[in-house]
């Protein structure tokens with residue numbers, strides 16, 4: 001009995017924050033170093049980082065299962081956050097700070113899911129076009145990319161990539177299945193080449209003239225705009241961009257976000273870290289590190305590319321709904337052979 005009592009009294013210590021946080025991150029930017037150092041300075045909690053791309057993080061979390069040491073998981077794109085959520089990799093948390101700081105449409109709808117994530121920065125899905133061959137009025141909505149006027153001009157990365165699935169999932173939410181499928185079918189017949197490469201490759205394709213028009217996440221364009229390399233500036237000089245759907249639904253927005261891991265050994269520290277990411281200073285670092293916008297709207301960044309762009313009309317569809325719709329989006333893509 002004495003032994004059992006002794007064990008019982010030692011138990012609570014195990015659930016106390018240990019002063020360590022295990023962070024699994026699909027982000028790896030130089031500026032994030034300062035972000036993590038600042039958290040440790042403020043809280044005394046040391047951060048152990050595991051950095052890998054989203055798919056590698058998924059694999060690792062799956063294989064570690066219940067024994068995963070992960071406390072916080074950072075991922076990019078609602079499609080991936082949603083997938084991690086339904087796979088049960090996250091857990092629900094209570095935080096007044098996160099609930100008041102992070103807008104409702106930028107976090108998971110946790111009803112029935114038993115887990116929760118929060119968006120900490122936003123990115124826009126922009127339309128870029130070749131200045132010499134395409135007029136902006138012909139490509140100023142996602143819908144127009146499927147118009148016959150753009151036959152043989154359109155380039156995209158694979159339709160199955162999360163950035164595309166989320167964008168198409170948003171279209172599905174606002175226009176329904178039939179219209180989205182008709183759009184996807186016409187996109188396939190408008191293509192300049194079979195889908196390939198990443199977003200930066202689409203920008204390069206537009207600059208070279210192989211593509212007339214393409215889609216990119218905003219931070220890839222901002223990165224080139226801010227680059228001092230002559231080859232990057234040469235690309236920028238050949239292209240122009242529009243904020244899609246300004247007179248209708250607004251430009252498709254997505255998030256980079258985070259959550260507390262399902263079996264987080266240091267849950268209190270994990271919540272503290274997510275709350276820290278929502279603070280003014282961390283928001284600035286977190287978003288600016290990848291040329292994104294802070295999720296907390298009152299926070300101002302001082303990023304030359306973002307400043308140059310100014311304000312535009314953003315889509316307001318719930319990021320969580322977009323995640324859910326990726327299943328329907330993928331089925332549509334399969335039916336129309338959108339690679």
Ligand code: FE
Pocket residue numbers: 076217
């Ligand atoms: Fe990206």
